[in-house]
Structure formats: C-alpha cells, structure tokens
Amino acid sequence: MDSSDSDDETLPRAYKRAAWCVVVLGLLVTVGGLPQVPVLVHYHQPLGFSAGRDSPGILGQQQLKRFFPVFAEAAEAPVMLVIRSKTGSVLTPEVEQFTTRVEQSLNDPRAKVLNPLVLGVYASNRFGHGGFQLPSKLVRQKLVSRDEKTTLLVLIPTSFPTYATFTSNGSNRTVFAPWLYRKQLMEFLHELLVDVPRDTEVLLTGNPVIEYERFFDHSIELLLRAELFVLPLATMIFIWLVREIRLLALPPLVLLCSLALSAGCSVPLAKWTPLSPDVPPAMVSVLLAVSLDYSLFMLSRFMENKSKALDREDNAEILLCQTGQTILVSGGLIAIAFFGAFFLPEQNLHSAGLVLGITVVCSMVVNICLSPALLYLFGERLTEDGSNGNDEHQWGSIGLSGLSGSERDALVGEEVFVKHSSSRGWLRLMRLIERWPRMAVCLVFLVFLPLTWQIPKLHGTADIYASLPGDLPSVVAMRELAQEFPAGQFDPYFVVLSGSALLSEEGYKAMLQLCTMLQAIGVDSILGPVYLLDQSVDWDTAQRWQKEPSSLELHKAYGKVMQSHVNGSAVLLEVFTDFLPRGSNGATWVRTVRHGLALWQEQHPEFTAFLAGGATLMVDSQDTVMHAVPTYLAVCILLISAVVFGVFRSILLPLRLAFALLFTLAATFGMAVVFYQTPLFHGLFPWLVNYDGLCFEIVPMAICIAVALGLDYDIFLVSRIVEFRKEGFNDRSSIILGVASTGGIISGAGAIMALAFSGLFFSEKLLHQQFALLLVTSVLLDTYVVRTVLVPALMMSAGDYNWWPRKMPNARR
Numbered sequence: 001m002d003s004s005d006s007d008d009e010t011l012p013r014a015y016k017r018a019a020w021c022v023v024v025l026g027l028l029v030t031v032g033g034l035p036q037v038p039v040l041v042h043y044h045q046p047l048g049f050s051a052g053r054d055s056p057g058i059l060g061q062q063q064l065k066r067f068f069p070v071f072a073e074a075a076e077a078p079v080m081l082v083i084r085s086k087t088g089s090v091l092t093p094e095v096e097q098f099t100t101r102v103e104q105s106l107n108d109p110r111a112k113v114l115n116p117l118v119l120g121v122y123a124s125n126r127f128g129h130g131g132f133q134l135p136s137k138l139v140r141q142k143l144v145s146r147d148e149k150t151t152l153l154v155l156i157p158t159s160f161p162t163y164a165t166f167t168s169n170g171s172n173r174t175v176f177a178p179w180l181y182r183k184q185l186m187e188f189l190h191e192l193l194v195d196v197p198r199d200t201e202v203l204l205t206g207n208p209v210i211e212y213e214r215f216f217d218h219s220i221e222l223l224l225r226a227e228l229f230v231l232p233l234a235t236m237i238f239i240w241l242v243r244e245i246r247l248l249a250l251p252p253l254v255l256l257c258s259l260a261l262s263a264g265c266s267v268p269l270a271k272w273t274p275l276s277p278d279v280p281p282a283m284v285s286v287l288l289a290v291s292l293d294y295s296l297f298m299l300s301r302f303m304e305n306k307s308k309a310l311d312r313e314d315n316a317e318i319l320l321c322q323t324g325q326t327i328l329v330s331g332g333l334i335a336i337a338f339f340g341a342f343f344l345p346e347q348n349l350h351s352a353g354l355v356l357g358i359t360v361v362c363s364m365v366v367n368i369c370l371s372p373a374l375l376y377l378f379g380e381r382l383t384e385d386g387s388n389g390n391d392e393h394q395w396g397s398i399g400l401s402g403l404s405g406s407e408r409d410a411l412v413g414e415e416v417f418v419k420h421s422s423s424r425g426w427l428r429l430m431r432l433i434e435r436w437p438r439m440a441v442c443l444v445f446l447v448f449l450p451l452t453w454q455i456p457k458l459h460g461t462a463d464i465y466a467s468l469p470g471d472l473p474s475v476v477a478m479r480e481l482a483q484e485f486p487a488g489q490f491d492p493y494f495v496v497l498s499g500s501a502l503l504s505e506e507g508y509k510a511m512l513q514l515c516t517m518l519q520a521i522g523v524d525s526i527l528g529p530v531y532l533l534d535q536s537v538d539w540d541t542a543q544r545w546q547k548e549p550s551s552l553e554l555h556k557a558y559g560k561v562m563q564s565h566v567n568g569s570a571v572l573l574e575v576f577t578d579f580l581p582r583g584s585n586g587a588t589w590v591r592t593v594r595h596g597l598a599l600w601q602e603q604h605p606e607f608t609a610f611l612a613g614g615a616t617l618m619v620d621s622q623d624t625v626m627h628a629v630p631t632y633l634a635v636c637i638l639l640i641s642a643v644v645f646g647v648f649r650s651i652l653l654p655l656r657l658a659f660a661l662l663f664t665l666a667a668t669f670g671m672a673v674v675f676y677q678t679p680l681f682h683g684l685f686p687w688l689v690n691y692d693g694l695c696f697e698i699v700p701m702a703i704c705i706a707v708a709l710g711l712d713y714d715i716f717l718v719s720r721i722v723e724f725r726k727e728g729f730n731d732r733s734s735i736i737l738g739v740a741s742t743g744g745i746i747s748g749a750g751a752i753m754a755l756a757f758s759g760l761f762f763s764e765k766l767l768h769q770q771f772a773l774l775l776v777t778s779v780l781l782d783t784y785v786v787r788t789v790l791v792p793a794l795m796m797s798a799g800d801y802n803w804w805p806r807k808m809p810n811a812r813r
C-alpha cells in the first residue's frame with residue numbers, strides 16, 4: 001500500500017475527480033430515491049401467511065364448503081356484545097329494553113343485508129319459517145355468566161354479500177368488497193352503543209370486529225417513530241468511538257443515500273410482488289443496523305489511519321481496499337442470508353427476503369463508494385488539524401511500523417507498549433484466554449447450557465392475538481369474555497365426517513367414540529347428530545326422538561340439528577372449546593385432535609374425518625414455515641461457509657464461523673423459550689400469561705437478521721486478524737491484536753444495534769416484542785460473548801498455523 005508514488009501530481013487529481021463523481025452520483029440517487037420512501041412506508045397491502053394447497057387445514061375447509069356451505073361462511077361471522085353490569089345483576093328491564101332496541105334496529109339497511117340472527121336472554125331466539133325457538137333454559141345457561149353480572153348478545157349474520165355496486169358517472173360498477181359490509185355493520189353497531197343501559201358497559205368483540213379494528217392498526221408508524229429515538233443515542237456512541245463531532249455529519253448522509261437507493265429499488269418490486277406490511281419496518285431496522293455499522297467501520301479506520309500520519313491518498317486507499325473489502329464480504333454474506341429466504345416455501349418470506357437482501361446490497365454499495373469519497377474530500381476539513389499522532393485511544397496508533405515482526409511479537413508478549421488505556425482491558429482479557437483457551441470455551445458453554453438446553457422445547461404458536469396489539473378493545477373484550485364463558489362458544493371447530501354408513505347403529509357408535517375422544521382431549525360441548533351440546537345421543541334415543549311426534553323442545557331441537565348437520569352421507573360435528581380457539585392453546589389442540597382423528601380413521605376405515613375452522617389454517621402455515629427453517633438454515637450456512645472459504649482460503653475458519661452462528665442462534669432461541677414458554681417472567685410481565693410459544697412468522701426473519709449481524713462482526717474481526725497476520729505477526733498475536741483493535745468498535749456497534757432493535761419492545765404486539773427479544777439477545781451475544789470470548793478462544797485452542805493457507809507470510813517467533 002506504500003507503493004503509490006504520491007509525489008506525482010496526477011494521482012491526487014485522479015482521486016479527486018473519482019471522489020467527486022461518486023459524491024454527485026450519490027446526490028442524484030438520494031434526490032431520485034427519497035420520494036419513494038413514503039410510498040414504501042405506506043404500502044399496507046395486508047397479506048397473510050398461507051398454507052400449502054393440499055395441507056390438512058385446506059382439505060378440511062374444502063370438505064366443509066362442499067357439504068355445509070352455510071357453516072363455512074358463518075363460522076367466523078358472529079359479533080358479540082358483552083353486556084356487563086357495574087352494580088349487580090345484568091338481568092334488568094333496561095337490558096331487556098336495550099335488546100329490543102337492537103332487534104328492532106336490525107331493519108337498518110346496513111345490518112339488514114347480512115340478515116343476522118340475534119341470540120340473547122331477552123331476545124326472541126326464534127328462527128326459521130317453522131318458528132323454532134331455542135329452549136330458554138339453554139339460552140340462559142349459555143349466555144348469562146354464573147354470577148349474573150355479564151350477558152352476551154350475539155348477532156349471527158346469515159347472508160354474506162361480497163359484491164357492492166357503486167354508481168359513478170351515471171353507470172353502475174360492481175366490485176368485490178366484502179370489507180364494505182363489515183365496515184357498515186361496525187358503524188351501525190357503534191351507533192347503537194352510543195346509548196347503553198344505565199350502570200352497564202357494553203363491549204364489542206368477535207372475529208369481524210377484530211378484523212375491522214386491526215385495519216386501523218398504526219403500529220408501523222409508531223415503530224418507525226420509536227426507531228427514530230435511537231438516533232440520538234447512536235450519535236452519542238458514535239461520538240464516544242470516533243471522538244470527532246464534525247465527522248458525524250457523514251453517517252446520516254450515507255444512511256439517507258442508502259435509504260433512497262433501497263427504496264428506489266424496492267418500490268417497483270412491491271408493485272410486482274405483494275409485500276407484507278411487516279417488511280418496511282424490518283427494512284428500516286436492517287438499514288439502520290447495517291449502514292451505521294459500516295459507517296462506523298469506515299470512520300474508525302479513517303481516524304486510525306490519520307493518527308498513523310498516512311496521507312490522504314493512502315488513507316483512502318486503505319479505506320477502499322481493506323475496510324471496503326471487509327464490508328464487501330460481510331455485506332455479501334448478509335445478502336446471501338436474506339436472499340436465502342427464497343428456499344422458504346412461503347410467499348411472504350420470499351418478498352421479505354428479496355427486499356431485505358436488496359436493502360443490504362444497496363447499503364453496502366453506498367458505504368463502499370460514498371464513504372471513502374466523502375472522507376477523501378472532506379475528511380481532513382472535518383477533523384482537527386494537527387491531531388496526527390496524538391490521538392491515542394486507538395490501537396493502530398502504536399508506532400510499531402519500524403519494527404520487525406518478531407520484535408513486535410515480543411512487545412506483545414511483554415505488554416510493554418500497552419500504554420493505551422482503552423486496549424489494556426482487552427489485552428488483559430486476551431491474555432487470560434490465551435492461557436486457558438479450552439477452559440474459556442467450556443466455561444461459555446456451561447454458562448449458556450441452561451439456555452441452549454431449552455431448544456428442544458421450542459414450539460411455535462398459532463395465536464392470532466399475538467400478532468394483534470394487546471390493547472385493541474375487541475381483543476381485551478374477547479379475553480374478558482373468555483373468563484366468564486367457554487371462549488369457543490361462537491367460533492367452533494368443525495369435524496366433517498363422511499361415509500355412507502354413518503347414520504346407522506354402527507355409525508353412531510363410531511361417532512360417539514370419536515366424541516369421547518374429543519371430550520378427553522378437552523372440549524366444552526359438541527353439536528351434531530350424536531351430541532346435543534352437553535348431552536350425548538345414542539342410536540336408540542335418536543330413533544325414538546325422530547319417530548315419536550312430540551312437542552318437547554328437545555325433540556324439535558334434535559330434528560333441527562339433524563336437518564342442518566347432515567347432508568347425504570356427510571355429518572358435521574360442531575366442536576366448541578372452552579379456550580380461545582384461535583388463542584395460545586389452539587395449535588396444540590389442533591395437533592392432538594388431528595392425531596386422534598387419524599387413529600379413529602384407522603379403526604374405522606369406512607369413514608373419513610376432516611378438521612376445519614379455528615386455528616387449523618394457521619397451524620398449517622406454521623408447520624410449512626417451521627419445517628422449512630432447518631433447510632433454510634442449512635442452505636444459508638453452507639453458502640456462507642463456501643464464500644468464507646473462497647475469501648479466506650481456510651477450512652477451519654468457515655467451520656468456526658458456522659459453529660459461532662449456531663451457538664448464538666441456540667442461546668437466543670433458548671432465551672425465547674425461557675421468556676415465552678415458561679412462567680419465569682410472568683411476575684415481571686403479567687401479560688405474558690395470555691401467551692405461549694413463539695410467533696412462527698418472525699422465526700425465519702429473526703434467524704436471517706441474527707445470522708447477518710453475527711456475520712457482520714465476525715467478518716470484521718477476522719479481517720483485522722488476517723491483516724495483522726499478513727503484517728507478519730504470528731497467529732496468537734494476530735488474534736490478540738485483532739480483538740484488541742476492533743474491541744471498542746464492535747462493542748459500540750453492538751450497543752447501537754441493541755438500541756435500534758429495542759424500540760420494538762414498546763410495541764403492543766407480542767410479535768414485535770418477541771422479535772425485539774430475539775434480535776437484542778442475539779446482538780448482545782454476538783458482541784459480548786462470541787466476539788469477546790468464543791472466537792478468540794476457539795481460534796487459539798486449535799493451535800497455531802491451522803487457520804491460514806500456506807500463502808501467508810511465515811510468522812516469526
């Protein structure tokens with residue numbers, strides 16, 4: 001690097017011209033791309049995770065739609081009004097009046113299109129042409145809480161219009177707009193709730209209400225704002241690390257340019273393939289993380305070179321060739337980690353991976369080109385003159401360039417030249433690790449064993465409430481409802497049975513056996529030919545009830561159920577759970593029931609059984625995603641290892657890297673198990689009681705980002721070690737010097753990252769909190785455990801000369 005003949009006048013001029021070109025180009029990119037940022041942030045096309053086409057949930061849903069289309073549509077439709085008395089019993093004339101008012105106002109066109117049935121203690125509860133009336137004892141038992149303080153008024157829509165006609169310019173246009181009817185119903189209900197009975201409160205809940213309120217969820221904007229709070233803190237860490245306030249003008253410029261470039265590249269993509277609404281916040285987080293890191297690498301190296309009294313050209317050259325190469329390798333590997341999401345069988349993750357990969361590449365390109373150019377042009381002016389040589393907080397300022405390798409090693413050995421306070425701590429630590437490297441590795445493992453031990457227990461959750469803000473009024477109401485009533489009462493699971501002999505004595509026996517199995521797994525009640533809610537019906541009873549013409553309510557009810565729950569050779573069992581069917585227990589229940597149904601079918605090969613409704617589809621998408629994660633991880637780590645092998649020409653290095661990455665992931669997810677699957681922290685964070693398990697949606701993304709950040713620091717450290725090794729230090733000294741010279745920067749960068757992600761902790765969504773926990777834990781582990789202890793200890797315990805190819809200069813010792 002000293003070979004450049006900088007006496008030549010043409011060289012600085014060429015440098016200058018190139019630098020200005022880059023800066024102007026950066027300016028153009030920024031101006032061109034920035035208008036796209038708001039477009040991206042407001043890109044709110046909701047896109048759910050979807051299961052594979054022939055997953056058991058989809059098959060179940062198809063069966064339900066085929067034989068019992070009415071139930072398929074009505075399953076998610078009921079709206080509940082939870083009426084709660086503040087003083088005593090809720091069974092008052094005022095509540096009766098309120099009920100009547102609700103029933104009468106259903107003539108409102110906004111409600112009438114849905115043709116809702118009304119269930120309630122004071123409602124008429126009379127349905128159909130035959131005027132069938134629900135037994136009042138049953139209504140009372142199901143709709144009034146035991147202490148009589150709460151009652152439910154339930155609206156069950158029975159028609160489901162999906163098209164709406166708008167008149168524009170005198171012509172009628174018909175569009176697909178199911179949401180319009182939901183919106184109108186909500187407006188209608190909110191008008192009703194303006195005037196509620198005295199001394200009561202009326203809460204609105206049910207799946208349509210939750211879907212509606214979710215539409216107004218502004219957590220993305222809140223999150224972006226929370227991320228902005230990070231900037232001042234990040235600035236302080238920058239100041240502490242770089243110690244040059246004026247240089248701080250550069251990282252925001254670079255960040256802005258990266259943001260503009262990646263937004264400019266992603267927006268056309270978002271038009272082409274749908275983006276999930278969680279992608280823009282993730283993109284901003286990743287951009288902040290990567291761009292600030294790379295700026296920090298550049299600035300600190302610039303200051304270090306400057307303190308070595310290198311001239312502008314040499315300094316720029318080192319920035320481009322050494323730090324630039326580090327960034328290229330690290331950014332390339334991170335991009336691989338994100339683009340690897342293409343191996344996940346889920347469209348949401350494809351687009352997320354693609355956009356995040358593009359973001360990383362953009363940020364990498366901008367940092368490699370723009371940072372050195374800016375530093376070359378303005379770096380001198382932005383730093384104090386005459387600071388050459390006396391800026392001693394950096395390790396690089398040690399004036400050793402005149403000494404031979406062996407002499408320097410001797411100095412390292414004797415710690416003679418460690419007069420720099422900031423590196424002394426690192427050197428002391430490295431000294432300990434050098435003495436007992438294997439013990440250090442064992443110690444780290446022992447300390448983290450309690451966490452990594454938890455990994456087999458890790459399970460996902462199909463809890464829809466985890467991805468909703470916990471303070472959404474309808475979610476709060478749903479949880480309160482679940483305390484007083486069987487929560488699955490108006491959101492049943494469906495078991496669709498088919499087989500020609502179902503309605504025979506044998507068939508009844510088999511179905512009763514199935515119901516017993518369901519009861520054993522845990523249900524509140526079942527409705528179907530063999531069960532009337534709490535009462536089982538055997539073949540003889542059924543025959544008797546159907547033959548004897550009787551006026552008994554029970555017999556009429558049974559006839560009604562037979563009409564609605566039997567279609568040819570298909571039978572429907574509605575299964576009501578006593579927990580929230582889409583809540584934290586849903587996934588486990590669905591899996592157990594599916595297993596039970598499989599066993600039942602083995603015993604009765606003449607029948608088939610399908611489960612539909614509730615969390616079934618969610619469980620399928622969870623399985624799809626979770627099963628793909630190991631493949632993704634394997635592909636990613638293999639590719640990354642291959643690239644690392646190509647770059648550093650060492651076999652042990654990629655192995656060590658993969659090992660460190662897996663260690664961080666294991667400890668991180670172990671932490672998540674402890675937090676979200678054990679009651680250990682429930683005292684501290686009481687809302688965790690409502691949840692169990694990790695949201696599967698975030699698992700792949702969290703793994704991607706954790707791998708990416710782990711790589712970032714690891715590559716930065718290893719590149720410095722290689723640099724020292726190339727300068728002629730032996731392996732151990734290179735490792736020690738590498739760790740010591742990157743110590744402050746990685747600690748600072750890690751702290752910035754942890755801060756950047758902890759903004760998510762303040763979200764009301766458990767999903768975001770879990771994301772934050774995973775990212776913050778993994779960054780802190782990478783920064784303060786892996787880089788500090790694990791990497792040097794592993795490299796030292798493997799002994800000398802095993803890490804590098806023979807191409808390295810011989811170390812002199």
Ligand SMILES: *[C@@H]1O[C@H](CO)[C@@H](O)[C@H](O)[C@H]1NC(C)=O
Pocket residue numbers: 066067068069070567568
């Ligand atoms: C009964 O099933 C058939 C399909 O097998 C379907 O077309 C029909 O609509 C169903 N009848 C009712 C009343 O749901």
Ligand SMILES: *[C@@H]1O[C@H](CO)[C@@H](O)[C@H](O)[C@H]1NC(C)=O
Pocket residue numbers: 167170171172
């Ligand atoms: C539009 O629809 C309304 C009501 O359905 C109808 O009265 C009117 O004639 C229609 N207009 C046109 C142009 O079709």
